[in-house]
Amino acid sequence: MSKEQELHDTLExxxxxxxxxxxxxxxxxxNSRLRQAFGSSPFxxxxxxxxxxxxxxxxxxxxxxxxxxxxxxxxxxYAAKHDLDRFGAGVPRASPRQADVIIVPGTIVSxxxxxxxxxxxxxxxxxxxxxxxxxxxxxxxxxxxYNVIKGAExxxxxxxxxxxxxxxxxxxxxxxxxxxxxxxxxxxxxxxxKPYELEQFGDLEPDELVKELATEINEDDLVMRYNxxxxx
Amino acid sequence: xxxxxPQRPDVGVTPDGELNYxxxxxxxxxxxxxxxxxxxxxxxxxxxxxxxxxxxxxxQEAGFDHLSLVTSQEYQDRYESIYHLKKYKDPTQELSxxxxxxxxxxxxxxxxxxxxxxxxxxxxxxxxxxIEYEDHPDLRRILLPETWQGHPLSKDxxxxxxxxxxxxxxxxxMEHRTEVPEEQDTMFINIGPHHPATHGxxxxxxxxxxxxxxxxxxxxxxxxxxxxxxxxxxxxRHQIMPYPDRxxxxxxxxxxxxxxxxxxxxxxxxxxxxxxxxxxxxxAEMSRIAAHLLAVGTFALDIYGDFTAIFMYAITDREKVQxxxxxxxxxxxxxxxxxxxxxxxxxxxxxAEFFENVRSFCExxxxxxxxxxxxxxxxxxxxxxxxxxxxxxxxxxxxxxATGPVAxxxxxxxxxxxxxxYGYYDxxxxxxxxxxxxxxxSRAYVRLEEMRQSARIIEQCVDLxxxxxxDERDIQANVPRTLKPEPDTEVYRAVEGAKGELGIYIRxxxxxxxxxxxxRSPSYCNLQTLEVMAEGEYVPDMVAALGSLDIVLGxxxx
Numbered sequence: 001m002s003k004e005q006e007l008h009d010t011l012e013x014x015x016x017x018x019x020x021x022x023x024x025x026x027x028x029x030x031n032s033r034l035r036q037a038f039g040s041s042p043f044x045x046x047x048x049x050x051x052x053x054x055x056x057x058x059x060x061x062x063x064x065x066x067x068x069x070x071x072x073x074x075x076x077x078y079a080a081k082h083d084l085d086r087f088g089a090g091v092p093r094a095s096p097r098q099a100d101v102i103i104v105p106g107t108i109v110s111x112x113x114x115x116x117x118x119x120x121x122x123x124x125x126x127x128x129x130x131x132x133x134x135x136x137x138x139x140x141x142x143x144x145x146y147n148v149i150k151g152a153e154x155x156x157x158x159x160x161x162x163x164x165x166x167x168x169x170x171x172x173x174x175x176x177x178x179x180x181x182x183x184x185x186x187x188x189x190x191x192x193x194k195p196y197e198l199e200q201f202g203d204l205e206p207d208e209l210v211k212e213l214a215t216e217i218n219e220d221d222l223v224m225r226y227n228x229x230x231x232x
Numbered sequence: 233x234x235x236x237x238p239q240r241p242d243v244g245v246t247p248d249g250e251l252n253y254x255x256x257x258x259x260x261x262x263x264x265x266x267x268x269x270x271x272x273x274x275x276x277x278x279x280x281x282x283x284x285x286x287x288x289x290x291x292q293e294a295g296f297d298h299l300s301l302v303t304s305q306e307y308q309d310r311y312e313s314i315y316h317l318k319k320y321k322d323p324t325q326e327l328s329x330x331x332x333x334x335x336x337x338x339x340x341x342x343x344x345x346x347x348x349x350x351x352x353x354x355x356x357x358x359x360x361x362x363i364e365y366e367d368h369p370d371l372r373r374i375l376l377p378e379t380w381q382g383h384p385l386s387k388d389x390x391x392x393x394x395x396x397x398x399x400x401x402x403x404x405x406m407e408h409r410t411e412v413p414e415e416q417d418t419m420f421i422n423i424g425p426h427h428p429a430t431h432g433x434x435x436x437x438x439x440x441x442x443x444x445x446x447x448x449x450x451x452x453x454x455x456x457x458x459x460x461x462x463x464x465x466x467x468x469r470h471q472i473m474p475y476p477d478r479x480x481x482x483x484x485x486x487x488x489x490x491x492x493x494x495x496x497x498x499x500x501x502x503x504x505x506x507x508x509x510x511x512x513x514x515x516a517e518m519s520r521i522a523a524h525l526l527a528v529g530t531f532a533l534d535i536y537g538d539f540t541a542i543f544m545y546a547i548t549d550r551e552k553v554q555x556x557x558x559x560x561x562x563x564x565x566x567x568x569x570x571x572x573x574x575x576x577x578x579x580x581x582x583x584a585e586f587f588e589n590v591r592s593f594c595e596x597x598x599x600x601x602x603x604x605x606x607x608x609x610x611x612x613x614x615x616x617x618x619x620x621x622x623x624x625x626x627x628x629x630x631x632x633x634a635t636g637p638v639a640x641x642x643x644x645x646x647x648x649x650x651x652x653x654y655g656y657y658d659x660x661x662x663x664x665x666x667x668x669x670x671x672x673x674s675r676a677y678v679r680l681e682e683m684r685q686s687a688r689i690i691e692q693c694v695d696l697x698x699x700x701x702x703d704e705r706d707i708q709a710n711v712p713r714t715l716k717p718e719p720d721t722e723v724y725r726a727v728e729g730a731k732g733e734l735g736i737y738i739r740x741x742x743x744x745x746x747x748x749x750x751x752r753s754p755s756y757c758n759l760q761t762l763e764v765m766a767e768g769e770y771v772p773d774m775v776a777a778l779g780s781l782d783i784v785l786g787x788x789x790x
Contacts, residue, residue: 064428068455068786069481071432072526073565079547094428111377112425112433112454114399119426135457141474144465145458146384146391147376166565198399213379213396222399229392 050186056100056126057088057183060176063099063123064092068106070133070166077169089176096122101179103172104158107135107142108149110226117198117224120156128183130175131158134165141165150231155196196231198222242295242319251325259293260286271498271723273326275314280333280340284367287315287329287346295319296327297630299347301724301752303737304357306386311338311363315350316724316737316752320630320644323652323733328724333363342368349633352760360385360460375453375789385460418446425454429534429775432785434759438774445774448766450759452788459790463749468496468715469572472749477566479751480787483522483554484730486515489570494654495725495736496572500717505706507697508574509656514590514693515560515569516655517686521597522553523730524637524679524686527782528604531676534779535617542607549600552593559586572715574708579697590694597687601680609677618672622765622777625670632764633757636732637682638781641675643668648728660692672773672780679782714744724752731755731782751790755783 062084066074077084084090093099096119108116120127131152134140139150152158159182162175202219204210217223244256253274257264260276263286268275278286290296296317303314315329333340342365343350354365355374362383365371373380377397382389423429423436430436433454439447459475466472476488490512497504504512529546533539554564559580561569569576580586608614624634629642639646647664649657665681667674719742726735732754741747758781765781766774 065426066428066432068432068457069478069565072481072483076547076551080544081548081551096426107455107457109454109456110395110397111456114397115425115433115454118399141478142457142459142462145461146389147456147458168564201396201398204396209381209394209396212381216379217396217398224397224399225394226397227394 053184053186057180060089060101060128060180060183061091061093061099062089063096063102063119064094065102065119066105067108067112068133068135070105070135073166073169074103074105074132074172077172082169082173084173084176087173087177087180089180096120097124099123100126101128101130101176103130103132103176104136104152104156105132105166107140108152108155109145109147110149110224111147113149113155113196113226114198114222114224116152117155117196128160128179129156129158130160130162130172130179132162132172132175133167134163137161137163146228149196149226154231196224196226198224243293245295245325249322249325251327253327256290256294256327260289268328268330268722270328271721272725273316273328275328275330275722277330277332280331281366283315283329283331283341283343284345287317287343290317290327290329291346294327295321296325298323299343299349299353299633300726300733301735301737301750302343302350302353302357303724303748303750304361304363305739305748305750306335306361308387310335311340311361313340313354313357313363314737315343316735320646323646323648323726326724328722338363339366340364341366342371344368347633348628348631349757349760352756359383362386373453375456377453384458417441425451430778431530431783434778434783434785434788436762436774436778438771440771443770445766445769445771448763448774450762452756452759452785454789455785456789457786460749460751463751464746467744468500468717468746469711469713469744472496472746473570473572474566474568477568478786479753479790480523480730480734480755480784481565482526482730482784483550483557483565484519485565485567486512486519486557486569487523487727487729488734489567490516490655491725491727491729491734491736493570493572494727495723495738496715498725499721499723499738499740500572500711500715502573502711503709504574505709506656507700507705508707508709510693510696510700511560511575511579511707512570513656513660514690514697515557515567515575517689517693518553518557520686520730521683522550522557524683525550525553527637527679527730528608528676531776531779531782532608534775535614542604545600545603545607549597552596556586556590556593559589571708571711573711574706576707578705578707583698587694587698590690594687594691594694598684601684604680609673609680615673617772618676618776618780619669620671621769621773622672622780623670624761624765626668628764629670629761632761634732634761635754635757636729637675637678638732638758638761640664640666641678641780642670648726648733652726654727656693656696657689660689662686662689672776675780675782716740716742716744718742726752729754731784731787732758753787753790755781755785755787756790759783759788 136152139148142148160175160179201217201221201223243259264276266277298318298320300318301316311333313331317327319325357363359373419440421438425433425435435451437449463472476492477485525546529543532542561567624642626643645666662685665678717740722739724737726733735752737750738746739748765777
């Protein structure tokens with residue numbers, strides 16, 4: 001008899017929980033099957049970081065974060081019909097300090113850019129980003145707007161891009177599943193060059209614009225230099 | 233005002249309810265320099281230093297109590313602000329006040345002393361076009377960051393120049409105010425722009441005294457994605473239509489598309505076949521149901537913090553509407569279904585099945601409303617939270633230009649579907665729901681009951697569509713591929729959106745793209761009333777008031 005068959009048979013014969021509770025013999029609920037499966041050693045050997053990656057991928061706290069149109073589809077993804085919770089990723093947290101995944105659902109404009117950066121910075125490591133919708137990929141239909149930042153990647157590193165305007169809830173679920181797969185495999189986000197960084201106003205190169213604003217902005221105020229032309 | 237006071241008839245109205253512009257010009261006695269013809273109304277040109285006098289006269293004597301929109305634009309030789317005036321009792325009586333200013337010195341008198349709503353409209357005009365308003369209470373940028381250089385919709389704006397955007401730590405504005413007694417301890421608190429109760433990226437600068445709100449200053453512009461610029465660089469025929477979907481994105485796309493369709497069709501003299509109008513009416517009302525469902529669901533979330541029952545019910549019901557809309561248009565959220573002169577395509581085949589689905593949905597809505605009424609309006613907990621909180625008196629609502637469920641919840645009987653009929657509404661039977669409670673409860677109640685009326689309208693449309701002869705199903709009028717309206721035609725047209733009066737102003741310059749495209753966003757006007765409703769109340773009541781306003785930031789910021 002093959003080993004598999006043997007295992008199968010023993011499992012067949014194993015007692016149900018109720019029988020175990022009723023019976024007078026020793027309680028075999030907790031370790032007997034595993035013990036039979038793994039032989040004499042009752043341990044699963046793995047690397048801690050591998051285990052942690054597995055845990056992270058299966059229990060994601062997502063930041064409750066709405067920007068624009070995509071957040072409506074994001075709400076639908078959380079709610080009854082599509083139910084992101086099925087995949088171990090459906091606990092929206094209102095505070096960035098409790099979240100480890102941020103879905104960026106919508107157009108980012110110059111005024112919101114620094115805020116997005118701040119929200120992202122407030123999340124504890126390790127953190128992951130799903131950018132949802134065409135606006136966070138490239139600025140989408142608003143790319144030519146004087147005030148629009150051409151993609152979330154300009155400000156924060158993104159792990160997964162879900163294109164669409166807006167993506168259907170199914171697409172977002174697929175994106176989150178792909179992110180989980182990535183996390184489980186221990187892959188991290190590709191490091192991107194970020195043209196928009198928050199820096200202190202005093203550290204900026206003192207060009208014409210900086211000189212003009214010198215009376216309005218303090219030296220130690222955090223600012224973002226928004227350069228419509230240079231972003232891709 | 234006592235009830236015995238006899239109602240004085242408005243100056244300049246003929247017995248059959250038409251405006252007599254000559255009489256109005258006479259009333260203004262010498263203030264009118266010139267008269268222009270716009271598609272929707274006549275425009276009186278007045279001097280920039282006489283704005284408030286003229287507006288005061290028109291408001292007092294001629295009954296123009298609704299400042300619908302302030303449009304600002306730049307010509308080669310001048311700046312121009314247009315005040316679009318209407319009457320709450322009859323919005324077809326319209327008048328535009330055109331205020332030109334020179335390019336060298338673009339200063340015009342503010343209208344904020346006459347209409348409270350002018351405050352934000354003029355700030356926006358200053359921000360985007362660069363007209364300055366004298367005697368304005370608080371003239372600073374509203375949509376763009378305070379340190380922005382230049383005015384993006386003015387002619388000499390250079391989009392390529394870099395900008396610096398600060399991440400400001402806001403200071404307590406009450407700290408140095410003298411009327412607050414020394415011993416009173418106020419606290420400044422930022423609510424938003426990332427906060428679940430603000431329904432998007434709204435930033436409320438709030439000053440608290442204990443748990444009471446002393447001062448609240450909504451800071452908008454975190455989603456200002458240049459919708460007007462986008463529309464000004466797109467062609468009339470096809471390129472503009474996808475954008476309206478993204479103003480009020482709560483599935484209310486059909487209603488928004490209609491606002492553009494109505495304005496552009498009036499501009500270019502396009503007639504829409506009846507069959508297409510009925511499909512438009514039906515789909516628009518579906519959109520309204522979807523939008524109101526979300527408003528109710530998130531309002532329950534604000535009041536109860538209940539993520540489990542009402543919110544989920546609302547989303548589940550929205551899925552049903554969205555399925556119907558998807559059958560019709562192929563999209564769940566951004567429909568792009570309307571075309572100038574009609575709709576994109578006919579109803580889905582098999583028609584009988586589609587009609588059956590729509591009908592069963594219309595029967596389902598009143599049943600569900602019983603459930604929502606049980607969970608919300610007849611629930612004692614809900615009542616104690618929302619009755620007599622967030623009070624918005626009728627006069628104040630009018631002064632702030634509030635429209636839609638916010639106005640109707642304050643007892644203003646104003647609904648463009650009935651008062652300024654478009655589409656097929658004048659052939660259909662429905663009631664305009666009003667409630668004079670003026671509080672959070674009234675607004676929630678009005679939204680719930682409006683869904684019942686929308687279901688009624690949809691049912692009547694299905695009846696009509698079912699019996700429509702097969703060879704008369706014209707879904708589009710014959711509209712030229714490239715639309716070039718006559719140069720310098722101006723039109724301002726509004727429809728009843730989910731949040732209120734959604735208007736579009738278009739000026740053509742003879743090309744296939746609009747020279748000026750201005751959006752009158754109902755949420756933008758409604759949001760201004762938050763200060764009235766929240767100041768002096770507790771923080772949770774402010775959150776309730778904000779939820780009952782049902783703003784959508786895509787439409788506030790555009």
